[in-house]
Amino acid sequence: MGEGIVIGIVIFTLATFLGFELIQRVPPTLHTPLMSGSNAISGITVVGALVVAGGGFGWISTVFGVGAVAFAMMNVVGGYAVTDRMLRMFKKDGGER
Amino acid sequence: MIPHLVAELGYLVASACFIIGLKRLGSPATAPAGNRLSAWGMLLAVVVTLLAGGVVSWTGIIAGIVLGGGLGLWMARAVQMTAMPQMVALFNGFGGAASVLVAGAEFLKAELAGEALPASTGITIQLSILIGAVTFTGSLVAWAKLQEVLTGRPITFPLQKVLNAALLLGVIGLGAYQVATPDAFLGPFYAVLAAALLLGVLLVIPIGGADMPVVIALLTSFSGIAAAMTGFVIDNHVLIIAGALVGSSGIILTRIMCKAMNRSLGNVLFGAFGAAGPSAGGAAVEGLTVRSVSLEDAAVQLAYARSVIVVPGYGLAVAQAQHAVRELAELIEKNGGEVRYAIHPVAGRMPGHMNVLLAEANVPYDRLYDMDAVNDQFEQADVALVIGANDVVNPAARSDPSSPIYGMPILDVDKARSVIVMKRSMNPGFAGIENALFYHPRTAMLFGDAKGSLTGLIGEIKGL
Structure with a gap:
């Protein structure tokens, strides 16, 4: 295990720095879509949920897993869909985007 | 079924989609394409997972996808733009709940099989449950305040902070006990879960309605960190990367909102601003x-x-x-x-x-x-x-x-x-x-x- 967790911490730290750099460049006008888009991305937990729900680890795991899949999918589908809906509203002067 | 290496590369491509998608959110002109790219990345991550061979039974998965996806799509279409804060609050909570359930399932699976988990996995499971559960109930309270189901005024009672600190210490103590003793006794597991759920409620109820923007931004960050912790539990890097990106986005927005109100985060969380009611200066x-x-x-x-x-x-x-x-x-x-x-x-x-x-x-x-x-x-x-x-x-x-x-x-x-x-x-x-x-x-x-x-x-x- 030792090495896996160290690699994980390295990735987490680098991704956090990358996140700070990227998100500081998002203009305030897009901060609401940024938040709903972040909701969608945090739905990545669906990856873990799918394995728990369909891995055949007994009924408790299946119940937890199906619940997790449903919660995460609400974030994924709802988050991306509402972000798209909002971003389509942003038009430049003259009507084009 | 696809080989492990291919799956890992698929997750890497998905992570790149998330990163480029966030980069394109740098301008309203490129943002819609960025959001779609991010969504393709998510689809890729899901497909890779389904093909990677861990899945043996499909009924539950299909039920979860149809139920969650359908509800999510309906909410996204029906929500009024004035109600976006409530919706983001709910989604933060769902993210937290998903992390709790995945980490909880991993824990129960190992406990019931009498397997000893490595200490690092044990710790990240406890962290996923703590952060995820606080995010879940905290977000539900934030939603209720924004929706005006609950009063927007701070709800305070004597010794509130002492109780919160005691709950947090209790969670940490019981969590450490569970990491140290891998037996099939599930009392502490449910106690940690219950205490963390209660802590989420207690942390948000003393915060006034006007401060909810800060709270939602902070809970967005928590939902990301919870996802990253779950990534540690199941040893999956795409969760760690995506969770870290969401975590940093929430932190930046929290900081911006605090600055705009000239308040420190500590003052927002523990100051019970507005509790005394209208006061100063005619x-x-x-x-x-x-x-x-x-x-x-x-x-x-x-x-x-x-x-x-x-x-x-x-x-x-x-x-x-x-x-x-x-x-x-x-x-x-x-x-x-x-x-x-x-x-x-x-x-x-x-x-x-x-x-x-x-x-x-x-x-x-x-x-x-x-x-x-x-x-x-x-x-x-x-x-x-x-x-x-x-x-x-x-x-x-x-x-x-x-x-x-x-x-x-x-x-x-x-x-x-x-x-x-x-x-x-x-x-x-x-x-x-x-x-x-x-x-x-x-x-x-x-x-x-x-x-x-x-x-x-x-x-x-x-x-x-």
């Missing part, structure tokens, strides 16, 4: 008079203005007057004037909320200016038109050290050549603070409902 404005303006005079002033800066507050959205303001702006532009919008970071109910509300009313985004970009423009503005905004234009924040909002960055509306404030009455705003702007010699008050006044102005200007 003294400064006693003896001063308010000048009110008729619809006709305001219309003439706006029709012949060369440069108008509109300062929208949440009152504009409450009155559903965004479309009317855009129509008024188009008339002023037709008469040769220039119209810009000055957006304070806390103008809406969440970061960037007012921008979305105006975009929905077809206001072009290049007319929307942040506080820093617009503040030195007020001196050249013929008219500053304040609609439903109050504290964010109160000059006391600059000049009166005794004011509760002293030090908060504001829009320098009082520097404009003339100011028209649209307001229902002289009742003080949410924070209960008198606003010296209303008594300023260059300020004229246009009393009435924002939508009614705007429609009136539009009619008057058309008739000129």
Whole structure:
């Protein structure tokens, strides 16, 4: 295990720095879509949920897993869909985007 | 079934999609494509997982996907733009719940099989459950406050902070016990879960409704960190990367909102701001008079203005007057004037909320200016038109050290050549603070409902 967790911490730290750099460049006008888009991305937990729900680890795991899949999918589908809906509203002067 | 290496590369591509998607959120022109790219990345991650061979039974998965996806799509289509803060709050909570369930399932699986988990996995499972559960119930309380199911006023009781600290210590103690002793006794597991769920509620109920933007941003961050912790539990890097990105986005937005209110995060979380109710300061404005303006005079002033800066507050959205303001702006532009919008970071109910509300009313985004970009423009503005905004234009924040909002960055509306404030009455705003702007010699008050006044102005200007 030792090495896996160290690699994980390295990735987490680098991704956090990358996140700070990227998100500081998002203009305030897009901060609401940024938040709903972040909701969608945090739905990545669906990856873990799918394995728990369909891995055949007994009924408790299946119940937890199906619940997790449903919660995460609400974030994924709802988050991306509402972000798209909002971003389509942003038009430049003259009507084009 | 695809080999492990291919699956790992698939997850790497998905991570790249998330990163490039966030980068494209740097401009409204590229943002829609960025969001779609991010969504493709998510689809890829799901497909890779389904093909990687861990899945043996499909019924539960299909049920979860159909149920969650269907509900999510329905919510995304049905939600009103004014209700976006509630929706983001709910989604934060769902993210937390998903992390709790995945980490909990991993824990139960190992416990029931009598397997000893490595200490690092044990710790990250406990962290996933703690952070995820706090995010879940905390977000539900935030949702209830925003939806006004719960009172927006802080709910406090004696020894609240002591109880919170005791709960947190209890969770840490029981969590450590579980990491140290891998037996099949599940009492501590459920105790940790229950205590963390309760802690989420207790942490958010003492926070006032006006501070919810900060709380939602912070909970967004928590939901990301919970996802990253779950990534450690199941040893999956795409969860760690995506979770870290969301975590940092939430932290940046939290910081921006705190700065815009001139408050520290500690003060927002533990200060119970607004608990005492309306208090300070009528003294400064006693003896001063308010000048009110008729619809006709305001219309003439706006029709012949060369440069108008509109300062929208949440009152504009409450009155559903965004479309009317855009129509008024188009008339002023037709008469040769220039119209810009000055957006304070806390103008809406969440970061960037007012921008979305105006975009929905077809206001072009290049007319929307942040506080820093617009503040030195007020001196050249013929008219500053304040609609439903109050504290964010109160000059006391600059000049009166005794004011509760002293030090908060504001829009320098009082520097404009003339100011028209649209307001229902002289009742003080949410924070209960008198606003010296209303008594300023260059300020004229246009009393009435924002939508009614705007429609009136539009009619008057058309008739000129």
